[in-house]
Amino acid sequence: MLVSPKRCWALVGSLGLLVCSAAAADRTWTGASGDTLFTNPGNWNSGVPTAADTALVGADVSGENAIALTGNVTREVLSMTFLPAAGSYLVTSSGANDVLKLNAGGLALSNDSSFRQEFSGLTVQAGATQLWNAKANGFTFTQVSLGDSNTVSFSGTGTSLTTRTELVGSVTSFPGTPSGITKVGSGTLFLGPASSLAYSGATTISGGTLLLGGANKLPNAANLVLGGGTLDIAGFDETTGKLSLAGTSTISFGISNTADLVFDASSDQSWGAFTLNISGFTQGQDTLRFGTSSAGLTAPQLAGISFDGAQGAAIDANGFVSPVPEPSTALLLGVGALAMGGMRRRLASRA
Amino acid sequence: MSTSPSRVRPLAAIICAALLTVSTAAFAQTTAATVPVGYMTYTLASGKTTPVGISLSESNVFTGPTATVAADAIGASGVTWTPNQFAAPGAPHFVNIMAGAQVGRTLLITGNTANTVTVTTGDTPLNGAGFALAVGDRFEIVPGDTLGTLFGSTAQTVALLGGASFEVADTVEIFNGSTFDPYYFNTTLGTWVAGKSTVNANDTVLHPWQGLMITRRGPDTSFVVTGRVPSTPLLTQLASRSSSVIALRFPADATLGSLGFSGLGTWLQGTSFVRSDTVSLWNGTKWDSYWMKPDNKWYLVGGDGTDKTATPIGAGSVISVLKRGTATGSGTYFTQALPYSLN
Numbered sequence: 001m002l003v004s005p006k007r008c009w010a011l012v013g014s015l016g017l018l019v020c021s022a023a024a025a026d027r028t029w030t031g032a033s034g035d036t037l038f039t040n041p042g043n044w045n046s047g048v049p050t051a052a053d054t055a056l057v058g059a060d061v062s063g064e065n066a067i068a069l070t071g072n073v074t075r076e077v078l079s080m081t082f083l084p085a086a087g088s089y090l091v092t093s094s095g096a097n098d099v100l101k102l103n104a105g106g107l108a109l110s111n112d113s114s115f116r117q118e119f120s121g122l123t124v125q126a127g128a129t130q131l132w133n134a135k136a137n138g139f140t141f142t143q144v145s146l147g148d149s150n151t152v153s154f155s156g157t158g159t160s161l162t163t164r165t166e167l168v169g170s171v172t173s174f175p176g177t178p179s180g181i182t183k184v185g186s187g188t189l190f191l192g193p194a195s196s197l198a199y200s201g202a203t204t205i206s207g208g209t210l211l212l213g214g215a216n217k218l219p220n221a222a223n224l225v226l227g228g229g230t231l232d233i234a235g236f237d238e239t240t241g242k243l244s245l246a247g248t249s250t251i252s253f254g255i256s257n258t259a260d261l262v263f264d265a266s267s268d269q270s271w272g273a274f275t276l277n278i279s280g281f282t283q284g285q286d287t288l289r290f291g292t293s294s295a296g297l298t299a300p301q302l303a304g305i306s307f308d309g310a311q312g313a314a315i316d317a318n319g320f321v322s323p324v325p326e327p328s329t330a331l332l333l334g335v336g337a338l339a340m341g342g343m344r345r346r347l348a349s350r351a
Numbered sequence: 352m353s354t355s356p357s358r359v360r361p362l363a364a365i366i367c368a369a370l371l372t373v374s375t376a377a378f379a380q381t382t383a384a385t386v387p388v389g390y391m392t393y394t395l396a397s398g399k400t401t402p403v404g405i406s407l408s409e410s411n412v413f414t415g416p417t418a419t420v421a422a423d424a425i426g427a428s429g430v431t432w433t434p435n436q437f438a439a440p441g442a443p444h445f446v447n448i449m450a451g452a453q454v455g456r457t458l459l460i461t462g463n464t465a466n467t468v469t470v471t472t473g474d475t476p477l478n479g480a481g482f483a484l485a486v487g488d489r490f491e492i493v494p495g496d497t498l499g500t501l502f503g504s505t506a507q508t509v510a511l512l513g514g515a516s517f518e519v520a521d522t523v524e525i526f527n528g529s530t531f532d533p534y535y536f537n538t539t540l541g542t543w544v545a546g547k548s549t550v551n552a553n554d555t556v557l558h559p560w561q562g563l564m565i566t567r568r569g570p571d572t573s574f575v576v577t578g579r580v581p582s583t584p585l586l587t588q589l590a591s592r593s594s595s596v597i598a599l600r601f602p603a604d605a606t607l608g609s610l611g612f613s614g615l616g617t618w619l620q621g622t623s624f625v626r627s628d629t630v631s632l633w634n635g636t637k638w639d640s641y642w643m644k645p646d647n648k649w650y651l652v653g654g655d656g657t658d659k660t661a662t663p664i665g666a667g668s669v670i671s672v673l674k675r676g677t678a679t680g681s682g683t684y685f686t687q688a689l690p691y692s693l694n
Contacts, residue, residue, distance in 0.1 A: 036625050037653075066625045070652055072637040094652040095594055095629030095673025096638035099530065120592050121673045123529045142592045143529040148547075169593040170528025176548030194474070194591060194679070196528055 031060035051076035072096035088115035093122035142169035146179035155185035168192035205229035244269035265291025395567035402669035404598025407578025414491035422476035443495035451488030482681035499553030512569035526596035562669030608660035631671040
C-alpha cells in the first residue's frame with residue numbers, strides 16, 4: 001500500500017497499525033532551552049528538523065534570537081521560514097565550517113517577519129534551484145554556496161540600508177558547474193565591499209536593483225542577463241562577461257563619474273528589441289566598453305541603447321560605447337566645423 | 352607549465368635529515384639574512400583528511416630596502432628586473448615585508464617592472480595611514496607554490512594519488528570562503544582540476560597563509576616539504592563576519608593560548624560562543640571549535656566547561672577562524688609572534 005507521508009498520521013489514528021517514521025513535518029523554533037543550539041530538541045516545539053522538514057522560526061522565548069549550528073556538519077532542512085512573530089535573528093555556527101543546506105526546489109527561504117535576518121559565520125547552501133524571498137525586510141548573508149548547478153533567486157521589496165538583502169561575503173559554487181544568481185522582485189540586492197562572487201553561471205537581474213558596494217564584484221567570467229531590472233554600479237569599476245537583454249533594463253553609473261564598466265564582446269548575445277537605458281553616464285569620464293573592437297556590439301544593439309533618454313550609441317575601434325550626439329548638437333558641431341574650415345581657408349589664403 | 356615538484360618529496364627520497372644553515376642572500380642587495388632551512392614531514396593516513404599548512408618557503412631571490420612605496424607597489428634601487436619575471440603564470444612570487452609597521456605581511460606579486468613590484472593588497476594599501484610600509488623598510492621576494500609546482504604537474508611527477516574524478520583521487524581542498532573546493536590530479540586530462548571542472552588548474556596559486564586539507568584515498572603515505580623557516584613575525588588577514596582557513600606558518604608546535612589573538616586585530620570574547628570569535632581545530636575527523644571567555648581562557652564549544660587554553664596545535668597544522676566583527680583593513684590581521692630565536 002502506498003501512503004503519502006501527510007496521510008500517515010491520520011491512518012495511525014484511525015487504524016492504529018501504521019507507523020510512519022519519516023514523515024515530513026513543520027518544526028518551529030522557540031529557543032526555549034536558551035542555549036541557541038540547532039541540535040537541541042528543547043529549542044523546537046516538535047523536534048529537531050531533518051532533511052525533509054520545514055524549519056519555522058518564531059519568537060525566541062529566551063530572547064537570544066540566535067540559532068547556532070555546531071559539530072562541523074551539514075544540517076539539512078527542506079526550507080526555512082521566519083514567521084511574522086520572529087525577531088531579528090542571527091543564524092550562525094561555532095565556526096567549524098558548518099553548513100545549513102536547503103533542499104526544496106522553489107521557495108526555500110522566506111522572511112515573513114518585521115526584521116532583517118542575518119546568516120553569518122555559517123554557509124547557507126542551495127540544494128536545488130531556489131527562491132530566497134526576503135520580502136519587506138531583507139536577509140544578510142556572509143557565506144553562500146550555490147551548490148552543484150543551482151540558481152538562487154534573491155527576491156524582496158526592501159530598498160533601504162536596513163531592509164535590502166545584502167551579500168557581504170563569499171558566494172561560491174561547486175567548481176565546474178553552471179550555478180548562478182538571479183535578482184527578482186522590486187527590492188535591492190546589495191553586494192557589500194567585502195563580498196566575493198565566484199561562480200560560472202549567469203548573473204541575472206529580472207527585477208529591482210543589483211547594487212555594487214565595491215569595485216569588481218561580479219564574476220569576471222559570468223555573463224550578465226538584464227531582464228527588466230537595474231544594475232547600479234554606484235560609481236565603481238566593474239568587469240564581467242557578456243551582456244544579454246531579456247527585457248528593457250537599466251545600467252546606472254552612479255555619481256562618481258570615473259567608473260569603467262567593461263563587458264566581453266556581446267555581439268553574439270540576444271538583445272531582442274529591448275532598450276538598454278544608461279543613466280548617470282558622464283561622457284569623457286565614465287566609460288562603457290564591450291570587448292576590444294568595434295565588433296563588440298552589433299548595429300541593432302547600439303540602436304537599442306539609450307543614454308539618459310537619448311536613443312542610439314556608437315562604438316569605437318577599441319570597443320568603447322558612447323552616446324550619439326543629438327541632431328541639434330550634431331548640426332551645431334557641423335556648422336562650427338564649417339566655420340572653422342572657412343576660417344582656416346581664409347588664414348591660408350592670407351599666408 | 353609543467354614542472355616536477357621541487358619541494359615535495361616522498362619520505363623515502365629524503366636524504367637530508369638535519370637542519371642546515373645556509374646563506375639565503377644569494378641575490379641580496381644589501382643585507383645577507385641567514386635563516387635555517389630544512390624539511391617538514393606530513394603524514395597522510397588512508398581514508399583520512401589531514402590539515403596541511405606549508406611552513407617552509409623557497410629561498411628568497413631578492414632582499415633589500417624599499418626605495419618607493421605606493422598603495423600597491425614597492426620600488427627597489429640598484430636592480431634591473433625583467434618585466435613580469437615575478438608574475439609569470441605557474442611561477443608566482445610573493446613579497447614578504449621584513450621590517451616596519453607591516454612586518455610579516457605576505458603579498459602576491461601581480462606584475463613587475465625593472466625596479467618595482469605590484470602586489471595584491473586587498474583592502475589594506477601599503478601606504479595607509481597608521482599602518483604603512485615606510486621607505487627603507489626591508490622586504491624580500493620569494494618564489495611561491497602552485498598546485499603543480501608543489502605536488503607535481505604530470506602523471507610522472509605528481510606526489511599524490513590521481514584519478515578520474517575527485518571521488519576516487521586524493522584531494523587537496525582549499526577553502527573558497529564558503530566551502531572547500533576539492534582539487535585533484537585528473538589522470539584522464541593529465542592535469543590538476545577543481546571539482547567537476549575540466550580546466551587545467553596546475554597554476555592555481557597556493558598562498559602561504561592558506562590552509563590545505565588533503566584527503567588521502569591511496570594507502571598511508573608521507574611527504575616532505577623542504578625549504579626555509581619564517582624569520583619574522585607573521586601577519587595573516589582574516590575575513591570579517593566569515594570563516595578563514597589558514598596555515599600556522601611556523602614550523603613549531605603551539606597551543607590555543609599561545610596563538611595570541613591580539614595586536615592589530617580585535618578579538619571578540621564572550622560568555623557564549625554565538626557572539627564570540629572562534630578558532631576551530633581539526634581533531635582527525637572533524638573541526639572542534641573553541642572560544643575565549645572574558646576570563647581570557649579558551650573553552651570548547653559543547654565541551655565540559657574546563658579551560659582548554661593549553662590545547663596543543665601541531666606544527667604545520669591548519670586552523671579555521673571565525674571573526675564576527677566588521678573590522679576592515681589593518682584591523683583584520685592576525686599577528687603571530689616569532690616563536691623561536693634565529694640568533
